[in-house]
Amino acid sequence: xxxPTHKPLRPQRLTAKGAATRERIVRxxxxxxxxxxxxxxxxxxxxxxxxxxxSQLYHYFADKAAIVDAVVEFQIEQVLGAQEELLRNxxxxxxxxxxxxxxxxxxxxxxxxxxxxLGSLASALSDSSEITRQAIARGFxxxxxxxxxxxxxxxxxxxxxxxxxxxxxxxGLLAALQGxxxxxxxxxxxxxxxVALDTALDHIRSFTR
Amino acid sequence: xxxPTHKPLRPQRLTAKGAATRERIVRxxxxxxxxxxxxxxxxxxxxxxxxxxxSQLYHYFADKAAIVDAVVEFQIEQVLGAQEELLRNxxxxxxxxxxxxxxxxxxxxxxxxxxxxLGSLASALSDSSEITRQAIARGFxxxxxxxxxxxxxxxxxxxxxxxxxxxxxxxGLLAALQGxxxxxxxxxxxxxxxVALDTALDHIRSFTR
Numbered sequence: 001x002x003x004p005t006h007k008p009l010r011p012q013r014l015t016a017k018g019a020a021t022r023e024r025i026v027r028x029x030x031x032x033x034x035x036x037x038x039x040x041x042x043x044x045x046x047x048x049x050x051x052x053x054x055s056q057l058y059h060y061f062a063d064k065a066a067i068v069d070a071v072v073e074f075q076i077e078q079v080l081g082a083q084e085e086l087l088r089n090x091x092x093x094x095x096x097x098x099x100x101x102x103x104x105x106x107x108x109x110x111x112x113x114x115x116x117x118l119g120s121l122a123s124a125l126s127d128s129s130e131i132t133r134q135a136i137a138r139g140f141x142x143x144x145x146x147x148x149x150x151x152x153x154x155x156x157x158x159x160x161x162x163x164x165x166x167x168x169x170x171x172g173l174l175a176a177l178q179g180x181x182x183x184x185x186x187x188x189x190x191x192x193x194x195v196a197l198d199t200a201l202d203h204i205r206s207f208t209r
Numbered sequence: 210x211x212x213p214t215h216k217p218l219r220p221q222r223l224t225a226k227g228a229a230t231r232e233r234i235v236r237x238x239x240x241x242x243x244x245x246x247x248x249x250x251x252x253x254x255x256x257x258x259x260x261x262x263x264s265q266l267y268h269y270f271a272d273k274a275a276i277v278d279a280v281v282e283f284q285i286e287q288v289l290g291a292q293e294e295l296l297r298n299x300x301x302x303x304x305x306x307x308x309x310x311x312x313x314x315x316x317x318x319x320x321x322x323x324x325x326x327l328g329s330l331a332s333a334l335s336d337s338s339e340i341t342r343q344a345i346a347r348g349f350x351x352x353x354x355x356x357x358x359x360x361x362x363x364x365x366x367x368x369x370x371x372x373x374x375x376x377x378x379x380x381g382l383l384a385a386l387q388g389x390x391x392x393x394x395x396x397x398x399x400x401x402x403x404v405a406l407d408t409a410l411d412h413i414r415s416f417t418r
Contacts, residue, residue, distance in 0.1 A: 037333060039248025115332060122395040123324060123332035124246060137395045171392070171401060172408030176381065179388030179405075183380070186331040186346045192380060199381030203412040
């Protein structure tokens with residue numbers, strides 16, 4: 001099977017200095033694409049903001065599609081890294097509430113703007129490239145898995161009733177989070193994400209005893 | 210205050226034939242932007258798909274921003290028109306379940322693809338233009354209002370307990386729907402939207418008596 005033409009060079013083939021340059025490009029592209037959109041972000045923007053030269057950028061990335069793929073990979077690691085850390089102790093209602101507090105506080109600091117870095121990429125890219133869509137879907141699977149793990153633990157310890165289904169509750173919670181991000185972005189107001197998460201947590205609470 | 214430069218000509222100033230041409234352009238643009246994204250849709254695409262000439266298009270729209278605004282207006286009417294019709298009888302658990310069935314069946318017919326026409330516009334455009342963001346936010350307000358009206362009716366008739374808050378439940382339900390659309394789009398599988406809606410409806414059901 002042919003390799004996709006826009007497959008990025010793997011970081012491990014690079015020298016330490018090369019890897020640092022590549023990462024500077026990806027970070028700048030990720031920030032630009034999150035705040036102004038994937039399509040509105042040009043290679044010229046990335047060159048200007050990352051402070052790299054054009055030939056340097058083309059040394060690491062064949063084209064914009066290669067940068068987009070690297071940004072998807074980068075945001076999955078950023079978002080999931082932070083979320084898995086926050087969700088490490090989300091195996092009780094108190095733990096889930098602390099996670100909710102952190103998400104809402106961060107969204108409030110942005111006045112609801114920009115949405116979820118991964119959710120925005122999902123909306124912009126899911127219909128454009130099958131490889132990219134699958135990478136994003138795996139990111140959501142991993143996120144849902146982190147939520148499910150805590151809920152499974154709660155069910156095993158008897159904190160959640162046996163009739164509670166951790167898989168269903170995790171999908172519902174991730175959907176509430178993503179929908180909350182989107183409504184907050186459109187309304188420029190974090191209230192929607194707070195209400196969405198509280199509603200989903202109230203539902204989980206109804207299975208506690 | 211200065212008029213925004215990209216304000217579209219109002220349809221009411223047009224002849225019947227002019228209004229039909231304008232609508233053909235907007236419909237084509239809306240379909241393209243929904244399936245391939247706002248930014249990836251060029252004026253050339255719109256001209257080709259709508260079968261209008263370039264000078265004809267510029268007679269109705271000053272630039273792409275004007276078409277985007279018209280598409281937002283068009284999708285709000287399309288989506289809300291259909292949703293308000295579906296939600297007309299959503300003032301009981303049976304009515305809400307029929308609404309859920311219709312949304313899930315439609316999403317399943319697309320194998321989860323493309324997301325919500327209004328949600329996708331919200332993600333792509335909320336950070337780009339304040340006027341456009343406000344229009345989209347009003348669309349979501351109207352949608353949430355249609356959900357809230359049914360829930361208020363259920364509370365008034367005693368179908369929902371007095372402690373149920375229709376406003377909160379409506380926000381939670383709309384967030385579940387939007388998050389479900391997004392997860393279904395990324396996964397190319399309507400199961401996420403079904404689980405998200407069922408979780409939100411289960412929560413509402415816990416207030417019935």
